[in-house]
Amino acid sequence: MKENNECMMRNYFWKFNGFPGWNRTRVLVYWGLALVLGFNISFISIQNKPKAFQPYKIGDKIKDFGLTNYDGNTIRLSYFIKDKGVILIFMRNTCEYCEAYEGRIMDLDKKYRKLGYKVWAISPFGDNPKDHPLDDIPHMRAKALHMGYTFPYCTDRNFEITNIFGDQYTPMVYILVRKKADFYLEFIGDIDNDWTGQKAKKIKYVEKFVDSALHLPLPKY
Numbered sequence: 001m002k003e004n005n006e007c008m009m010r011n012y013f014w015k016f017n018g019f020p021g022w023n024r025t026r027v028l029v030y031w032g033l034a035l036v037l038g039f040n041i042s043f044i045s046i047q048n049k050p051k052a053f054q055p056y057k058i059g060d061k062i063k064d065f066g067l068t069n070y071d072g073n074t075i076r077l078s079y080f081i082k083d084k085g086v087i088l089i090f091m092r093n094t095c096e097y098c099e100a101y102e103g104r105i106m107d108l109d110k111k112y113r114k115l116g117y118k119v120w121a122i123s124p125f126g127d128n129p130k131d132h133p134l135d136d137i138p139h140m141r142a143k144a145l146h147m148g149y150t151f152p153y154c155t156d157r158n159f160e161i162t163n164i165f166g167d168q169y170t171p172m173v174y175i176l177v178r179k180k181a182d183f184y185l186e187f188i189g190d191i192d193n194d195w196t197g198q199k200a201k202k203i204k205y206v207e208k209f210v211d212s213a214l215h216l217p218l219p220k221y
Contacts, residue, residue, distance in 0.1 A: 058187075075152045123140055
């Protein structure tokens with residue numbers, strides 16, 4: 001005859017095949033301790049659970065970080081400590097928008113590096129030659145040397161820095177402004193409003209911000 005669920009539970013807890021009654025009490029004590037300990041462990045786990053990841057936002061202080069440049073050298077944010085700021089640009093070899101902006105990115109570095117704002121380019125896919133072979137370091141190096149980049153072009157590590165800044169497309173600009181010994185995120189946006197380069201009236205977002213930060217006359221549009 002089949003036992004009902006209640007009987008099955010009773011048998012699970014109480015049918016000890018001849019164990020004396022005092023052992024049953026001991027088992028109950030053990031069960032109680034296990035439940036208490038389990039609750040405490042679960043509670044501790046909940047208490048120690050890390051907060052949901054939040055990318056940098058405007059006004060945040062940026063922690064120092066380092067990435068591998070196309071030439072094999074390491075570039076760190078702290079290396080720019082003598083500059084006024086950094087024009088951080090996420091870009092990649094095979095992005096058609098990046099190709100359209102390539103000349104303008106080079107012009108930004110040439111225009112502002114002597115004024116204290118240098119370009120630092122980062123490729124999110126440089127460390128993944130299997131899935132993105134044309135975006136790997138050898139192709140990054142070939143691109144940088146062919147075009148004559150005057151700025152570092154680094155590869156990210158498993159999207160570590162890409163995710164920290166919350167970047168979701170390329171090219172995307174993050175301007176870091178130095179205040180004493182630290183850098184703060186002060187701008188997130190596009191280079192301008194004309195990726196095709198064909199608009200008669202352009203809004204140069206990056207130049208407008210940097211010129212304002214340097215107290216230079218704003219460009220006329």
